[in-house]
Amino acid sequence: MATTVQPVEQQNYLNSNYGIKSWLLTTDHKRIGLLYLMSITLFFFLGGFFAMLIRLELLTPASDLMQSDNYNKVFTMHGIIMVFLFLIPSIPAVLGNFLVPLMVGAKDLAFPKINLASWYLFMLGGVVALYGMVTGGVDTGWTFYTPFSTTYSNTNVVTVAIGVFITGFSSIFTGLNIMVTVHRMRAPGMTWGRLPLFIWSHYATSVIMVLGTPVIAITLLLVALERLFHIGIFNSQLGGDPLLFQHLFWFYSHPAVYIMILPSMAVISEIVACYSRKRIFGYNFVALASVAIAVFGFLVWAHHMFVAGISVYAAMIFSLLSFLVAIPSAVKVFNWTATLYKGSVHFDTPMLYAFGFIGLFTIGGLTGLFLASIGIDVHVHDTYFVVAHFHYIMVGGAVMGYLGGLHFWWPKISGRLYPEGWAKLSALLIFVGFNVTFFPQFLLGYLGMPRRYAAYPEEFQVLNVLSTAGASILAVGYVLPMIYFVWSLRYGKIAGPNPWNAAGLEWRTSSPPPTYNFEETPIVTWEAYNYDEISEEKGVEVAG
Amino acid sequence: MWPNLPLFPERASTLAGRVDALYFFLIAVALFFTTLIAVLILVFSIRYRKQRQLKAKQIEGSLALELTWTLIPLSIAMVMFVWGSAVFFYQARPPRGAMEIYAIGKQWMWKFQHVEGQREINELHIPVGRDVKMIMTSQDVIHSFFVPAFRVKADVLPSRYTSTWFRATTPGTYHLFCAEYCGTQHSGMIGRIVVMEPSAYEAWLGGGGTEGSLSATGQKLFQELGCATCHRSDTQGRGPNLVGAFGKPVILEDGRTVVADETYVRESILNPGAKVVSGFKPIMPTFEGQVSEEGLVSLVAYIKSLSQTQQGTQKQNEPAAPVPAGK
Ligand code: HEM
Ligand SMILES: [Cu+2]
Numbered sequence: 001m002a003t004t005v006q007p008v009e010q011q012n013y014l015n016s017n018y019g020i021k022s023w024l025l026t027t028d029h030k031r032i033g034l035l036y037l038m039s040i041t042l043f044f045f046l047g048g049f050f051a052m053l054i055r056l057e058l059l060t061p062a063s064d065l066m067q068s069d070n071y072n073k074v075f076t077m078h079g080i081i082m083v084f085l086f087l088i089p090s091i092p093a094v095l096g097n098f099l100v101p102l103m104v105g106a107k108d109l110a111f112p113k114i115n116l117a118s119w120y121l122f123m124l125g126g127v128v129a130l131y132g133m134v135t136g137g138v139d140t141g142w143t144f145y146t147p148f149s150t151t152y153s154n155t156n157v158v159t160v161a162i163g164v165f166i167t168g169f170s171s172i173f174t175g176l177n178i179m180v181t182v183h184r185m186r187a188p189g190m191t192w193g194r195l196p197l198f199i200w201s202h203y204a205t206s207v208i209m210v211l212g213t214p215v216i217a218i219t220l221l222l223v224a225l226e227r228l229f230h231i232g233i234f235n236s237q238l239g240g241d242p243l244l245f246q247h248l249f250w251f252y253s254h255p256a257v258y259i260m261i262l263p264s265m266a267v268i269s270e271i272v273a274c275y276s277r278k279r280i281f282g283y284n285f286v287a288l289a290s291v292a293i294a295v296f297g298f299l300v301w302a303h304h305m306f307v308a309g310i311s312v313y314a315a316m317i318f319s320l321l322s323f324l325v326a327i328p329s330a331v332k333v334f335n336w337t338a339t340l341y342k343g344s345v346h347f348d349t350p351m352l353y354a355f356g357f358i359g360l361f362t363i364g365g366l367t368g369l370f371l372a373s374i375g376i377d378v379h380v381h382d383t384y385f386v387v388a389h390f391h392y393i394m395v396g397g398a399v400m401g402y403l404g405g406l407h408f409w410w411p412k413i414s415g416r417l418y419p420e421g422w423a424k425l426s427a428l429l430i431f432v433g434f435n436v437t438f439f440p441q442f443l444l445g446y447l448g449m450p451r452r453y454a455a456y457p458e459e460f461q462v463l464n465v466l467s468t469a470g471a472s473i474l475a476v477g478y479v480l481p482m483i484y485f486v487w488s489l490r491y492g493k494i495a496g497p498n499p500w501n502a503a504g505l506e507w508r509t510s511s512p513p514p515t516y517n518f519e520e521t522p523i524v525t526w527e528a529y530n531y532d533e534i535s536e537e538k539g540v541e542v543a544g
Numbered sequence: 545m546w547p548n549l550p551l552f553p554e555r556a557s558t559l560a561g562r563v564d565a566l567y568f569f570l571i572a573v574a575l576f577f578t579t580l581i582a583v584l585i586l587v588f589s590i591r592y593r594k595q596r597q598l599k600a601k602q603i604e605g606s607l608a609l610e611l612t613w614t615l616i617p618l619s620i621a622m623v624m625f626v627w628g629s630a631v632f633f634y635q636a637r638p639p640r641g642a643m644e645i646y647a648i649g650k651q652w653m654w655k656f657q658h659v660e661g662q663r664e665i666n667e668l669h670i671p672v673g674r675d676v677k678m679i680m681t682s683q684d685v686i687h688s689f690f691v692p693a694f695r696v697k698a699d700v701l702p703s704r705y706t707s708t709w710f711r712a713t714t715p716g717t718y719h720l721f722c723a724e725y726c727g728t729q730h731s732g733m734i735g736r737i738v739v740m741e742p743s744a745y746e747a748w749l750g751g752g753g754t755e756g757s758l759s760a761t762g763q764k765l766f767q768e769l770g771c772a773t774c775h776r777s778d779t780q781g782r783g784p785n786l787v788g789a790f791g792k793p794v795i796l797e798d799g800r801t802v803v804a805d806e807t808y809v810r811e812s813i814l815n816p817g818a819k820v821v822s823g824f825k826p827i828m829p830t831f832e833g834q835v836s837e838e839g840l841v842s843l844v845a846y847i848k849s850l851s852q853t854q855q856g857t858q859k860q861n862e863p864a865a866p867v868p869a870g871k
Binding site: 063141151153237277307323331333335338359362363367463531 | 548570593602627631697698699701702703706719721723724726732815
């Protein structure tokens, strides 16, 4: 095997071509991953800006910073941007795009041109949605509930719904691309049993994207049509059924939560294995759990509707199924924890993010059980308890995983190391800030503070102030990585192909990788996570 | 500086204690597992940190362990499911004989009508210690009737009546929120529930001028709109006889059977063609636009009263004296 570490001036995907055009017309999955990275970072900070506006408004009981219609637009935009323009594409479209071919030993994704088209669709959808927000905004909430959205709202519902509709196609294409790549383009010897758990999770995610997304796309189209032509699908005055919308909406949007969280779990499996130098405890069960979550995730949508007027028996069945879907997630948490046992644990930044993820995801998951227990859900539904719960999952879980993954693979992406001290500080700030922000919201919710309130009774104020204070810490935690990642592009230490001595195929090529990923197609003869064969000192050498 | 800092809501209905008990159980379980995971992670990662443990020991997994940590959480989850459903069953089924109050949600206020005739806006007076059933509908979008101190919540839908019930245990004033986002002034759609001692409640009912009971209002409307010309209380009417009909199954022209509940009555008034009763022609005109949502509520209350008061005293096929038609 191979030789010395190559000098950085070598040809890689970043310097193989220059100029804006070479980026905008690229079909290299790695470059497209970076295009996504840049766009969703933008959206994340835009959504974060709206989050801060929300928190500032809620500092006082009166709605004194914004009028209520502005507040309604602000939380709607926060929700739409965060869900459709940040969370759903975050890991699959950035890290998945970048890593799936590398991890299975392929030259690219199965359909490179479709991959580029996905990014254009995503941007087009994003721009249309933003255009709708700038020209009048929307005030329906990201859930677009009818008949408010179809008949009563005076805002730009149609434009924004069409924007979201378009981004849906990008999601479908990405899912399709990943699925076909995993099926058809694995390197020789890369059997299903040797796939990294990252790939298993992305595979499960892709199935949800391909099967679920068309439903939301069509639902939003129907909302637009009903608004424009009054066709009476959801509006009861025209003979429609407002609950039909909720069924269709949640049929996608509940599984969508798993589009957000499964990829994060994917990242955590890789990080925990690497920094405890071990194969994940119970590899088969963890892989299986991903698939089980994807399948069962489709069967629990009506747990968002316990008080919406569905029948008592329907409520019970959906409650039961919701408890069942929680089990595979619990299994994963136990397996990650058990992986540490007798490992050799390194406290590097990505591992801190992984610990943070496990903690916050556990709290998010356990509070999900409160919502699945119908008797309690009746009380806490549509209160801040729910807001706290889904932020623990979506921000505490999904965003922690995303940032952890970005740190873990940053050297591979950029060829440079980030400053470890600052990175640890950011992980800490985010963890603390997050809890100070969202834990009080559980209490607020049980006290009865409804969500989407611009003004609230005085007795809720102290907890709201606490939450806003936490959000400020959180904001600093999120801005820091932005700064030092950019800084590292120029000043960071050269990373070398495998700075963490990690085991995946992606670490067996140079950093940044060449355009075609591997000089020669790798032949896989080892199991995933063969950390016993990787020496602590040197790691796997670079393929020649 | 701070007014006060409550961390737990008031508890003012028979349901509240049940919900709280389950809540405490779930908190205990959640605390246990969070602590367990946190402690394991801390202990493992410190005990086996790389400074102390240079080389990891590879462990494949363990079927026994996987089964344990699948089955134990599963059985705890099943306890939560059964308990949660039990609480929900109690909550979802109004006891017989509960006093009924009609609520109408509208952007952005709550309107209430007591069967005795009182009307209120954004304020609801009820007696302590009595079962109260709310029968609710919306004039526009979806709203949600939420009283945290009672642990009660139910969505309020347009074109449909939903219901919920509670029995207040402590006199006082409590928040009533709209919990389903309903547009601009959603957070202003706040009302008060005033729970009174029964005697005070009676006094309150008596005070202030009212136009008579809700069903009397409905009866008047029934006459004014001309309903009585077809819905005669003998068998000669061109429409079905409504005496005793409420709450009973109705056989439709197309063979289906529906129960004549509030939603059915409302629909029959506004969209009579939708569910035509077997043996009758679809000749009834729609009253869409002619009756307000309050008017509909009073009509429903009136038709309901035809069943409640008369049932005991008359035979099915021996209709009453000219209650609806005459007067
Ligand atoms: C500084 C961090 C954040 C703060 C302080 C914050 C705050 C809030 C608040 C207060 C609401 C409730 C609005 C309402 O119901 O009236 C909300 C809603 C929401 N947030 Fe965040 N958020 C933050 C970050 C995020 C992030 C990072 C995401 C996603 C990645 C996110 C996703 C959502 C979603 C989906 C909603 C629901 C919107 C709706 O109810 O229509 N949030 N957020
Ligand atoms: Cu409302």
